[in-house]
Amino acid sequence: MTAVSPTRSVEHGTIRLERLYKAKPQRVFAAWADSEARAKWDVPGRWVITEQTFDFREGGREMKRFGPAGDPRFLAQARYVDIVPERRIVYSYGMTDRGEPISVSLTTVEFTPVAGGTRLMLVEQVSLLDGRDKLAHREEGIASKLDKIGLLVSEAA
Amino acid sequence: MTDRSTAHATFTIERRLTVSREKAFRAYADPRSKARWFVGPEGWERSDHKLDFREGGGPPGGLIHYYNALYQDIVPNERIVLAYEMHMDSTRISVSLGTTEFKSDGKATRLVYTEQVVFLDGHDHVAAREHGTRALFDNLAALLEHEAQAT
Numbered sequence: 001m002t003a004v005s006p007t008r009s010v011e012h013g014t015i016r017l018e019r020l021y022k023a024k025p026q027r028v029f030a031a032w033a034d035s036e037a038r039a040k041w042d043v044p045g046r047w048v049i050t051e052q053t054f055d056f057r058e059g060g061r062e063m064k065r066f067g068p069a070g071d072p073r074f075l076a077q078a079r080y081v082d083i084v085p086e087r088r089i090v091y092s093y094g095m096t097d098r099g100e101p102i103s104v105s106l107t108t109v110e111f112t113p114v115a116g117g118t119r120l121m122l123v124e125q126v127s128l129l130d131g132r133d134k135l136a137h138r139e140e141g142i143a144s145k146l147d148k149i150g151l152l153v154s155e156a157a
Numbered sequence: 158m159t160d161r162s163t164a165h166a167t168f169t170i171e172r173r174l175t176v177s178r179e180k181a182f183r184a185y186a187d188p189r190s191k192a193r194w195f196v197g198p199e200g201w202e203r204s205d206h207k208l209d210f211r212e213g214g215g216p217p218g219g220l221i222h223y224y225n226a227l228y229q230d231i232v233p234n235e236r237i238v239l240a241y242e243m244h245m246d247s248t249r250i251s252v253s254l255g256t257t258e259f260k261s262d263g264k265a266t267r268l269v270y271t272e273q274v275v276f277l278d279g280h281d282h283v284a285a286r287e288h289g290t291r292a293l294f295d296n297l298a299a300l301l302e303h304e305a306q307a308t
């Protein structure tokens with residue numbers, strides 16, 4: 001049997017999100033750097049993470065299996081490229097849905113101290129593959145995660 | 158404290174290559190072939206050339222430019238997505254996603270390269286990066302043209 005090869009396509013886009021957190025950059029940065037903290041927010045909405053490895057350092061690679069409860073169909077594989085403590089994180093990651101590629105991203109996260117807290121700027125430059133995801137959908141997912149960080153860092157230290 | 162900044166940009170380069178998609182992909186991906194077109198400006202020396210990870214070079218006696226790539230998605234004859242970072246000596250100057258698409262155009266191939274890049278701390282800028290990348294694709298197009306004429 002000959003498999004029908006899918007129509008290949010790439011859609012490039014840039015997502016920009018900003019949040020103001022009432023916590024110091026040190027604490028907001030730790031939400032990314034500390035594996036225990038990150039496991040609490042690193043998935044959109046009510047989705048769940050079923051498997052996750054951590055290696056937060058330049059050149060470090062991580063994987064995360066996640067999805068709706070009972071259907072961990074997504075796999076993300078990331079590599080950290082640039083880490084400036086309490087200032088900046090740059091990483092790239094690829095994502096698959098049941099083994100089929102859906103996107104490759106380059107994400108920049110910047111932490112800036114402001115009066116009363118931290119401004120976080122996230123820019124995700126993404127290549128969406130073969131029509132398996134939409135930019136608006138991806139943005140919604142990331143926004144949900146950033147909101148969870150807000151809840152986490154505003155908890156009493 | 159070092160002044161930290163980022164600048165994000167996207168640029169696209171298209172080239173019509175006078176060979177089939179399969180040949181174009183091979184020239185692009187095969188290490189021996191890639192060594193013939195993926196080179197710095199004339200006069201640069203290259204060092205430690207491996208397709209997979211570290212590729213670099215620079216003007217004789219000058220700063221070393223390093224190119225450190227990770228392949229993220231490969232569909233033979235159709236698409237390559239890689240993430241790469243550039244260094245000047247020990248300073249990281251940029252991180253990029255490069256998507257190369259190979260599309261059949263009769264007996265020829267239309268190559269579309271899109272780079273999504275973040276420049277770090279004011280090093281380098283998009284005009285220079287695009288200029289340098291165009292030169293690489295000019296090399297590739299010329300090499301394939303030359304080979305097509307030789308056969």
